[in-house]
Amino acid sequence: MHQLTNYINGEKVPPAGGAYLDNINPATGAVFSKVPDSDAADVEAAVAAADRAFPIWSKTPADERSRILLRMADLIESRLDEFARAETDDNGKCLSLARTVDIPRAVKNLRFFATAILHTQSESHVTDGQALNYTLRKPRGVCGLISPWNLPLYLFTWKIAPAIATGNTAVAKPSEVTPVTAAMLADVAIEAGLPAGVLNIVHGLGAKAGAAIVSHPKITTISFTGGTVTGRAIAAVAAPMFKKISLELGGKNPTIVFADADMKKALPTSVRAAFANQGQICLCGSRLFVERSICDDFTAKFVAAAKQIRVGDPLEESSAMGALVSKAQLDKVSQYVALAKEEGGEILCGGEPPAPVNDRCKNGYFVQPTVIAGLSHSCRVNQEEIFGPVVSIIPFDDEKQVIDMANSTPYGLSASIWTENLNRAHRVAEGVQSGTIWINTWLLRDLRVPFGGMKQSGVGREGGDEAIRFFTEPKNVCIATPND
Numbered sequence: 001m002h003q004l005t006n007y008i009n010g011e012k013v014p015p016a017g018g019a020y021l022d023n024i025n026p027a028t029g030a031v032f033s034k035v036p037d038s039d040a041a042d043v044e045a046a047v048a049a050a051d052r053a054f055p056i057w058s059k060t061p062a063d064e065r066s067r068i069l070l071r072m073a074d075l076i077e078s079r080l081d082e083f084a085r086a087e088t089d090d091n092g093k094c095l096s097l098a099r100t101v102d103i104p105r106a107v108k109n110l111r112f113f114a115t116a117i118l119h120t121q122s123e124s125h126v127t128d129g130q131a132l133n134y135t136l137r138k139p140r141g142v143c144g145l146i147s148p149w150n151l152p153l154y155l156f157t158w159k160i161a162p163a164i165a166t167g168n169t170a171v172a173k174p175s176e177v178t179p180v181t182a183a184m185l186a187d188v189a190i191e192a193g194l195p196a197g198v199l200n201i202v203h204g205l206g207a208k209a210g211a212a213i214v215s216h217p218k219i220t221t222i223s224f225t226g227g228t229v230t231g232r233a234i235a236a237v238a239a240p241m242f243k244k245i246s247l248e249l250g251g252k253n254p255t256i257v258f259a260d261a262d263m264k265k266a267l268p269t270s271v272r273a274a275f276a277n278q279g280q281i282c283l284c285g286s287r288l289f290v291e292r293s294i295c296d297d298f299t300a301k302f303v304a305a306a307k308q309i310r311v312g313d314p315l316e317e318s319s320a321m322g323a324l325v326s327k328a329q330l331d332k333v334s335q336y337v338a339l340a341k342e343e344g345g346e347i348l349c350g351g352e353p354p355a356p357v358n359d360r361c362k363n364g365y366f367v368q369p370t371v372i373a374g375l376s377h378s379c380r381v382n383q384e385e386i387f388g389p390v391v392s393i394i395p396f397d398d399e400k401q402v403i404d405m406a407n408s409t410p411y412g413l414s415a416s417i418w419t420e421n422l423n424r425a426h427r428v429a430e431g432v433q434s435g436t437i438w439i440n441t442w443l444l445r446d447l448r449v450p451f452g453g454m455k456q457s458g459v460g461r462e463g464g465d466e467a468i469r470f471f472t473e474p475k476n477v478c479i480a481t482p483n484d
Ligand code: NDP
Pocket: 146, 147, 148, 149, 150, 151, 155, 173, 174, 175, 176, 177, 204, 205, 206, 207, 209, 210, 211, 214, 225, 226, 227, 228, 230, 231, 233, 234, 248, 249, 250, 251, 281, 282, 385, 387, 413, 453, 457, 458
């Protein structure tokens, strides 16, 4: 059985305590690798290596840092099939999705920040003939980077790329549920010539390895993506230590369909927004608000489309949905389906495992796309993040009402609005409290824009300039320029 290693000080090393966790393939339910169950000793070694590497890496010319990151991107791209297969075995997602979205977007993350650092500008301000101010942006030191299981390499590299491109060093922890592509990234870093200690990857449990990263006094910058409850626990540790933190947290995103929407686009895209990656994307539209005059017709077509989605072996090209990431996630989804019934909802389709997919996947964690109707926007199913292929349809009568309902959850990550009325699109975009608003589209990404959540969906922003600002410390230099 394949035994993964940590990556510390440029070397692949076993965990100090010698303990390992099972890594399960969610499509088969079988253990397929062993992942280090690292502890504070491993984190300590990683921080020491990162701390030693920082003085040289932070002074390495941007051009050289850029070249190494670009090499890493090329190496991942040249092994796209291998990476995609690993992501599928680790996560249960369809191979076609890993090949066309997850891995290519990880490559783009590295390329984007590798080249962005060649084009940064420094601010300067002239103070009324008295002074010239200029701002130095310096890397902050050792950064702690913690990412979740739903888009493993994609989100891991979205943190690593800006952190090390700007001259920081890093101690990074992927989710222990999906560690394989992070372990493969270590091979890529070694092959690309990344100097020892610049990137350190420590595998293991959040409560042990993750907590040791968050509380380490030498780690002054933390970028975290994961659940809101975990984010709150991290903030509670980091805030009294005055660490700089970025928290990308959960969502309960509205998809809003007005009667005048272009249904040829609104229907298939809202289906994709509900069920892509088995509904396990923080940006998935899990509350589908439909204008009452078209709601019955739209619902019928939406349910018909959901029933057409083939839940199957993620390795097969014909599968559109694979397995949920874990037994725990499957149980959570089942509990919410039961809660929906208790709350008076009607399950229009799904809510159950599909017929056994094939012999290989007979013990996998599969569930059918699930559509619920008849629930109030304020019930628990429509307020809490489920993070699975479950969507609730809610009719609305007017703009004000739908904005109020969309804003009624503690979350504010993203929203997708469908209308052909430009004025209304702008009004609703302004009214909905979400960090990202898509109009007549969903999940379209431009790496230059700020990305992050409002309310309990997070603190801070990722994306181009925002990430570069997050990972650098501004220092103002004021030079007196007296004119007498
Ligand atoms: P978790 O919050 O459970 O875990 C995220 C990461 O944090 C994992 O690596 C986890 O390790 C680690 N962790 C857990 N506890 C601690 C701790 N006390 N200290 C430090 N690290 C810790 O999230 P999930 O992995 O379940 O991911 C799903 C969540 O992520 C959803 O809520 C989703 O909305 C959110 N998400 C947000 C995104 C955004 O951009 N806003 C994007 C993608 C997902 P371990 O795996 O061992 O628990």
